[in-house]
């Protein structure tokens with residue numbers, strides 16, 4: 676079950692953090708994984724670790740997204756799985772938020788996702804097969820957090836995009852699904868500061884932050900040929916963070 680041997684997978688933002696966890700899980704399941712990231716040093720290291728491949732990719736560059744996806748197909752003959760995972764989450768309160776703050780987060784998280792997914796969907800439609808997996812978040816679609824209004828909007832926007840994409844491509848054997856991580860210990864999350872991390876440990880029922888591989892296993896599930904009848908859906912991977920109705924529900 677869930678054997679990805681022979682599958683070609685592309686993971687954006689795969690050099691570090693959650694993307695790296697996705698790369699490792701897909702690779703463990705047998706896929707050949709290509710990492711697209713602006714971080715060349717760590718991208719190459721991660722690729723080496725899984726006997727995969729690194730390619731420079733800035734998801735805000737539409738022409739580059741097209742070129743990279745086409746190069747993957749030229750070199751490997753196909754693209755079975757796309758994990759659109761790149762994202763940033765700087766905190767800034769609404770009153771202080773500049774147009775540039777807003778644009779940067781939306782450009783990377785939402786427009787960048789569109790640029791990559793659009794190219795992959797074209798290829799997958801021709802193949803009559805594909806698995807597109809977005810890394811969204813609980814933040815935006817389900818929860819909020821001070822300083823993450825632009826971020827939450829980008830992550831909720833991804834799910835809006837996903838539902839229409841799932842409908843447009845269902846008859847071509849392509850599924851489009853999303854993972855909604857809670858708090859996963861990555862460099863990006865560490866940048867929020869120790870007080871944030873400790874506060875979060877207290878409100879997650881497991882009292883632990885997630886590991887990148889926890890998201891990777893959900894990506895394997897959505898990436899498998901067996902999950903062909905699931906499209907336009909989300910899996911929350913958050914250690915139960917969004918469940919309690921009030922604080923005494925956290926034991």
Ligand SMILES: NC(=O)C1=CN([C@@H]2O[C@H](COP(=O)(O)OP(=O)(O)OC[C@H]3O[C@@H](n4cnc5c(N)ncnc54)[C@H](O)[C@@H]3O)[C@@H](O)[C@H]2O)C=CC1
Nearest residue numbers: 688691692693713714733734761762812856858859861863
């Ligand atoms: N860490 C967490 O708790 C959560 C993270 N997420 C989402 O998971 C995804 C990954 O987050 P983390 O691993 O925590 O972040 P991270 O900051 O640890 O890693 C992000 C990766 O994206 C790459 N990247 C940044 N800008 C790029 C660009 N323009 N083009 C290509 N690559 C670029 C970075 O080089 C890095 O490798 C993001 O979409 C984030 O919103 C969602 C929920 C929770």
Ligand SMILES: CC(=O)C(C)=O
Nearest residue numbers: 764812813814857858
């Ligand atoms: C960064 C993020 O989406 C969190 C912590 O939910």
